[in-house]
Amino acid sequence: MAAHLIPRLLQSIAVVFVVVSLVFVGSRLIGDPIEAYAAQNATEESIAAQRERLGLLDPLIVQYGNFLWGVVRLDFGESIFTEQPAWDEVMSRLWATVQLSLAAFILILAIGVPIGVLAAIRRGSIPDLIARLIALVGQAMPNFWLGLLLIFVFAVQLGWLPTSGRGGFENLVLPAITLAGFGAAAAMRLTRSGMLEVLSNDYIRTAQAKGLAGRTVILRHALRNALLGLVTVLGIMLAQLLAGSIIVEVVFAWPGVGRLIFRSISLRDFPVIQVGVLVIAVWFVVVNILVDLSYNILDPRIRVGSET
Amino acid sequence: MTRHWTQLRRARLSRRSLLRASARAGVGAAGLALVGCGDDDDDDQAQSVAQAQQQDEQQQQAMQQQEQQQAMQQQAMQQQAMQQQDDQAEQQAEQAQQQEQSAAEAQAQQEEQQAAADDNIDYNATAIGAYGSFPQILDQGSALARGGQSASNSYHYASVFPLEPQGTAITGGLGEWEFVSNEALIVRVTPGRVFHNGDPVTAEDVKFTIDRLSNKAEYNPEYNSAWTGELVWTGDNSLIDENTLRIEQAEPSVDAANSLATGGFPVFPKAVIEADGDDAYGQFPIATGPFKFVEWSPDEYIKSVRNDDYYNGRDFVGAPRMPYLAGFEARLIPEIGARVSALEAGEIDLANSIPPDLAVPLGDTGDYNVYYHPAQRGLHIKLPMTIDEDPYNPGQPNPWRDKRVRIAANLAVDVDAITQNIMTGRENYTYSLSAGQFGFAKDLVEQRWGYDPGRARELLAEAGFADGLETDLIYLSGLYTNDQLFMEAIAEMLRDVGFIVNLIPDDISKFLGEARNKELTAPYLFPQPAGFTSLGSFAIGVDSAATYEHKVEVLNDERAEIDRLIAEAKAEFDTERRRKLLEDAVRIHYTEASWLFLFELVQTHVGAARLEWDPFFLQPASVELWNLKSVKT
Numbered sequence: 001m002a003a004h005l006i007p008r009l010l011q012s013i014a015v016v017f018v019v020v021s022l023v024f025v026g027s028r029l030i031g032d033p034i035e036a037y038a039a040q041n042a043t044e045e046s047i048a049a050q051r052e053r054l055g056l057l058d059p060l061i062v063q064y065g066n067f068l069w070g071v072v073r074l075d076f077g078e079s080i081f082t083e084q085p086a087w088d089e090v091m092s093r094l095w096a097t098v099q100l101s102l103a104a105f106i107l108i109l110a111i112g113v114p115i116g117v118l119a120a121i122r123r124g125s126i127p128d129l130i131a132r133l134i135a136l137v138g139q140a141m142p143n144f145w146l147g148l149l150l151i152f153v154f155a156v157q158l159g160w161l162p163t164s165g166r167g168g169f170e171n172l173v174l175p176a177i178t179l180a181g182f183g184a185a186a187a188m189r190l191t192r193s194g195m196l197e198v199l200s201n202d203y204i205r206t207a208q209a210k211g212l213a214g215r216t217v218i219l220r221h222a223l224r225n226a227l228l229g230l231v232t233v234l235g236i237m238l239a240q241l242l243a244g245s246i247i248v249e250v251v252f253a254w255p256g257v258g259r260l261i262f263r264s265i266s267l268r269d270f271p272v273i274q275v276g277v278l279v280i281a282v283w284f285v286v287v288n289i290l291v292d293l294s295y296n297i298l299d300p301r302i303r304v305g306s307e308t
Numbered sequence: 309m310t311r312h313w314t315q316l317r318r319a320r321l322s323r324r325s326l327l328r329a330s331a332r333a334g335v336g337a338a339g340l341a342l343v344g345c346g347d348d349d350d351d352d353q354a355q356s357v358a359q360a361q362q363q364d365e366q367q368q369q370a371m372q373q374q375e376q377q378q379a380m381q382q383q384a385m386q387q388q389a390m391q392q393q394d395d396q397a398e399q400q401a402e403q404a405q406q407q408e409q410s411a412a413e414a415q416a417q418q419e420e421q422q423a424a425a426d427d428n429i430d431y432n433a434t435a436i437g438a439y440g441s442f443p444q445i446l447d448q449g450s451a452l453a454r455g456g457q458s459a460s461n462s463y464h465y466a467s468v469f470p471l472e473p474q475g476t477a478i479t480g481g482l483g484e485w486e487f488v489s490n491e492a493l494i495v496r497v498t499p500g501r502v503f504h505n506g507d508p509v510t511a512e513d514v515k516f517t518i519d520r521l522s523n524k525a526e527y528n529p530e531y532n533s534a535w536t537g538e539l540v541w542t543g544d545n546s547l548i549d550e551n552t553l554r555i556e557q558a559e560p561s562v563d564a565a566n567s568l569a570t571g572g573f574p575v576f577p578k579a580v581i582e583a584d585g586d587d588a589y590g591q592f593p594i595a596t597g598p599f600k601f602v603e604w605s606p607d608e609y610i611k612s613v614r615n616d617d618y619y620n621g622r623d624f625v626g627a628p629r630m631p632y633l634a635g636f637e638a639r640l641i642p643e644i645g646a647r648v649s650a651l652e653a654g655e656i657d658l659a660n661s662i663p664p665d666l667a668v669p670l671g672d673t674g675d676y677n678v679y680y681h682p683a684q685r686g687l688h689i690k691l692p693m694t695i696d697e698d699p700y701n702p703g704q705p706n707p708w709r710d711k712r713v714r715i716a717a718n719l720a721v722d723v724d725a726i727t728q729n730i731m732t733g734r735e736n737y738t739y740s741l742s743a744g745q746f747g748f749a750k751d752l753v754e755q756r757w758g759y760d761p762g763r764a765r766e767l768l769a770e771a772g773f774a775d776g777l778e779t780d781l782i783y784l785s786g787l788y789t790n791d792q793l794f795m796e797a798i799a800e801m802l803r804d805v806g807f808i809v810n811l812i813p814d815d816i817s818k819f820l821g822e823a824r825n826k827e828l829t830a831p832y833l834f835p836q837p838a839g840f841t842s843l844g845s846f847a848i849g850v851d852s853a854a855t856y857e858h859k860v861e862v863l864n865d866e867r868a869e870i871d872r873l874i875a876e877a878k879a880e881f882d883t884e885r886r887r888k889l890l891e892d893a894v895r896i897h898y899t900e901a902s903w904l905f906l907f908e909l910v911q912t913h914v915g916a917a918r919l920e921w922d923p924f925f926l927q928p929a930s931v932e933l934w935n936l937k938s939v940k941t
Contacts, residue, residue: 035818035824046523046533049523053530080452081444081445082444082590082606083445083452083586083590144643148643151645151646152649156649162653165608166608250643252646253607253642253646255606255607255608259607267444
């Protein structure tokens with residue numbers, strides 16, 4: 001276990017390092033933050049003073065060295081615009097995004113997997129057709145459009161839910177559904193195809209021939225095996241939900257990390273961009289490791305470290 | 309106050325009537341006196357006088373009688389004429405009296421209606437408004453607070469001096485000013501004015517504000533000020549007494565007082581900032597504006613309440629004034645469609661910056677008020693007429709230096725069609741290099757270039773470009789409503805007359821950097837400077853040395869003359885002469901077709917039916933929250 005995990009962790013650290021380095025270089029190629037906020041009649045002296053204060057006059061390699069030294073000390077600098085620690089800026093919004101992502105992930109599991117199973121065991125039936133149609137629409141519809149549609153129907157026309165903002169549970173419903181839309185459709189299709197593949201195997205027929213109850217065959221023998229392929233995709237989905245919530249956060253005025261990064265990119269707020277991307281990269285890596293570990297639980301045949 | 313003026317008007321009326329009556333009486337008495345004098349000439353005649361003498365006398369008498377008759381006739385005619393005049397005067401006086409009475413009645417009726425309207429205002433009402441962006445921090449003085457000002461800082465802060473509708477400083481409010489020749493500006497703070505925390509505003513706070521914003525404040529000389537450009541004229545400043553400050557002018561500035569008032573110039577509490585620091589102040593501003601900050605969540609909301617200690621009453625001549633609303637909450641809803649939905653769902657009362665295609669249908673329902681106002685953004689395309697060589701053909705002269713080419717570009721674009729079909733239809737064509745609110749160069753209407761593609765083609769051919777003239781055309785994509793659409797329309801219209809246009813959407817940061825560094829050689833879309841004084845907008849927006857002008861390799865005579873006029877205006881303390889100089893600059897600038905002149909943007913907002921707004925400023929930056937009324941339903 002440890003023999004597998006340690007190289008995996010080292011590999012993950014390298015991945016995070018490469019990603020953050022790329023973001024460091026990339027963000028400095030897209031423009032100068034001082035230009036984004038300097039007044040039209042700002043004096044050259046004041047502009048130069050600001051560039052010097054932010055270290056933007058140093059050669060890129062020196063800036064990069066300072067950045068890495070800061071990362072080592074867990075000092076990511078201050079936001080150029082709010083002058084608050086960049087780490088605090090991201091962390092203060094992280095829970096809102098995690099909350100939204102987890103809610104969306106639960107919806108993906110709750111909607112995508114059962115309907116996928118149902119569509120597979122009733123292959124060719126009307127429920128299967130409806131499920132496939134929903135999956136197609138769910139994957140084809142852009143989430144900003146789905147979000148606006150949901151707002152119009154459930155907030156404006158029916159008045160059941162608020163249009164935007166972060167407050168109680170009711171504020172979470174529409175953004176979570178919107179964020180889950182694509183993922184649930186994808187999970188539905190993957191579950192269906194995985195189940196169809198598994199259901200055609202001999203051991204399923206054997207289980208049925210043994211007289212096991214249909215529910216037992218589906219849940220214990222078919223679904224568990226079908227989930228093996230799905231877990232990897234769900235893991236990536238969970239990671240993507242955190243990173244991909246930007247549009248949904250903008251549409252629903254959800255005060256999360258996605259919107260912060262979006263705004264920081266437009267303002268060239270380098271420290272905040274770097275911390276935001278770092279957090280997302282770490283999140284991806286952690287989820288991937290968890291997915292690897294989950295194989296142990298789902299499939300004893302590939303239990304890590306048990307090879308002979 | 310209003311009744312006092314009505315009574316005074318009525319009293320003036322009575323005195324005028326009395327005067328007219330006296331005049332009529334005087335004329336009548338004089339006429340009667342003249343007629344009475346004629347009767348006294350009938351003398352007794354002595355019988356012993358010779359007949360000749362009698363005849364002579366009779367003749368003379370007859371002549372005298374004739375003369376008297378003529379005189380009496382004349383007197384009668386004069387009397388008749390005077391009577392007629394008198395009658396006319398009387399009629400006119402009556403008419404005038406009637407008119408004034410009706411005016412007074414109308415005024416009284418208007419006042420009654422106003423009073424009824426005032427009674428109809430709910431002074432305890434609050435409102436929620438949604439905005440597309442928030443400032444990053446709430447410190448109005450910081451360059452970091454740029455963007456989203458209307459959601460917060462514009463109503464928490466008030467300047468040293470209030471403004472009149474054109475946006476020019478007037479005395480009153482927090483204080484008044486006096487120029488000491490062109491060497492210094494004396495600022496007197498009116499005693500009794502207080503900050504939001506109840507601390508008195510003193511001259512020391514004004515001094516601290518100026519020092520802080522010009523990076524001279526001892527507590528933090530590296531403060532990231534957004535106002536250094538406005539305060540370059542300030543030299544040393546010194547306190548004369550608790551309420552009087554003398555600001556030396558490092559360079560004579562006729563705009564000194566204006567620069568302490570326009571664009572939301574703030575006044576900071578020295579004690580608070582020195583005690584808490586810049587960072588804390590940026591999170592909890594204490595200022596002098598019509599609304600007091602309560603709390604905020606940077607990505608969610610900003611809550612404020614009316615500042616009941618605000619010193620400019622609702623009948624004050626300038627602005628801002630005491631708000632009607634008791635409280636206001638700004639919410640951040642970046643997506644336009646979501647803002648509209650929040651309004652329709654009744655979650656908010658005001659949706660800011662809504663494109664006309666969404667706003668107009670809402671207004672048509674009768675459930676909402678649509679507010680239009682000219683933005684402080686007159687758009688134009690800067691033409692690279694100060695660059696020597698043609699960027700497409702090195703060694704060849706720059707075609708934009710040829711006036712015929714510039715005129716051709718102006719004649720090629722049907723600005724009215726663009727505003728009618730792509731924009732709101734309410735945009736005004738811009739003639740001036742200064743914002744329309746200053747009213748420069750109204751006489752240029754008759755000289756407007758207009759839309760004449762045929763003539764544009766002829767001019768291009770005359771300039772030697774019968775086969776076409778290639779040019780890039782740069783614009784910032786997504787910065788203004790429908791900018792991509794109207795820029796495509798402009799490009800297409802230019803192509804139609806022979807320009808070979810490469811339309812290039814650009815990113816703001818990259819673009820501004822290139823423009824500031826004078827790296828752009830092509831025409832580019834640009835706005836008139838916003839939030840500056842009339843003079844400031846000239847200096848910043850058009851002077852060939854201005855920040856975002858093309859690089860200057862060579863000036864033609866006209867352009868040099870514009871620079872000279874602006875420089876002269878900067879040093880001209882007489883308002884009228886200064887205006888004349890600037891108008892001359894505008895006139896040359898337009899007739900030389902120095903830019904491709906477009907239009908002034910119009911902003912559109914939508915409010916709930918209960919919210920009424922009648923703009924005070926000619927070009928407000930956004931909805932004036934202090935001026936927003938909630939009517940009782």
